Amino acid sequence: MDRRKHITWSQSQVSKENRQKLHNHKSCMVWLTGLSGSGKSTIANIVQTKLYELNMSTYLLDGDNLRHGINKNLGFSSEDRKENIRRTAEIGKLFVDAGIVVLAALISPFEEDRKLARFLFTEDEFIEIYVECSLEECELRDPKGLYKKARLGEIKNFTGIDQIYEPPQSPDLVISTNSKSPEECANELVNYLIERLK
Ligand SMILES: Nc1ncnc2c1ncn2[C@@H]1O[C@H](COP(=O)(O)OS(=O)(=O)O)[C@@H](OP(=O)(O)O)[C@H]1O
Numbered sequence: 247m248d249r250r251k252h253i254t255w256s257q258s259q260v261s262k263e264n265r266q267k268l269h270n271h272k273s274c275m276v277w278l279t280g281l282s283g284s285g286k287s288t289i290a291n292i293v294q295t296k297l298y299e300l301n302m303s304t305y306l307l308d309g310d311n312l313r314h315g316i317n318k319n320l321g322f323s324s325e326d327r328k329e330n331i332r333r334t335a336e337i338g339k340l341f342v343d344a345g346i347v348v349l350a351a352l353i354s355p356f357e358e359d360r361k362l363a364r365f366l367f368t369e370d371e372f373i374e375i376y377v378e379c380s381l382e383e384c385e386l387r388d389p390k391g392l393y394k395k396a397r398l399g400e401i402k403n404f405t406g407i408d409q410i411y412e413p414p415q416s417p418d419l420v421i422s423t424n425s426k427s428p429e430e431c432a433n434e435l436v437n438y439l440i441e442r443l444k
């Protein structure tokens with residue numbers, strides 16, 4: 247059954263372009279993907295602060311945080327991750343429509359799910375960032391102690407341990423965090439975004 251059968255689109259009188267003008271910059275979805283502990287949240291937070299200091303309107307959608315609210319009914323099966331990414335991308339789309347630079351930090355391990363997220367946006371609006379870090383380094387960092395638990399079998403379907411992570415096939419930017427500081431990595435992304443949003 248098509249649930250949208252009797253639903254029509256109501257046009258907004260204020261457009262995305264109007265709102266971008268108000269904010270004084272383009273809006274976009276900056277999608278950070280990578281293993282747990284690769285540095286997505288750390289980098290996204292620093293970038294958000296730096297953009298804020300440049301008078302840009304930003305919003306950070308962090309996978310962990312969304313799982314406390316809108317996504318709290320979802321687990322870590324591949325179906326639940328798909329839905330997690332779909333909802334986050336849809337929320338991000340609303341923020342982009344509102345004229346904001348959105349940073350999304352989610353493991354988003356499957357290429358197909360990331361592609362579906364990309365399809366919601368225009369070509370230049372969706373910016374995929376691969377936060378690359380070896381599993382060995384992520385496991386050494388283990389900021390939340392989750393890898394240890396996964397190795398002990400206390401957490402199932404853990405990305406990189408007993409569920410796969412598919413690296414992006416053609417990301418817009420790769421940020422390698424193995425042997426750089428968070429600040430250096432954030433600067434790489436800020437510089438890239440400033441060029442892209444010109
Ligand atoms: N099984 C399993 N696999 C991976 N991660 C797990 C798992 N269980 C809990 N966690 C914690 O949940 C955070 C990942 O949530 P995401 O919404 O980013 O995941 S996903 O995009 O749906 O794959 C992830 O956060 P980050 O470490 O910030 O990536 C973990 O803290």
Ligand SMILES: Nc1ncnc2c1ncn2[C@@H]1O[C@H](COP(=O)(O)OP(=O)(O)O)[C@@H](O)[C@H]1O
Nearest residue numbers: 282283284285286287288389423426427428431
């Ligand atoms: N270059 C780097 N970029 C980001 N985080 C780094 C970097 N080097 C070390 N770290 C550390 O790695 C950990 C990454 O954790 P987090 O940002 O929560 O990752 P994720 O959100 O991908 O799970 C933090 O403790 C951070 O200080």
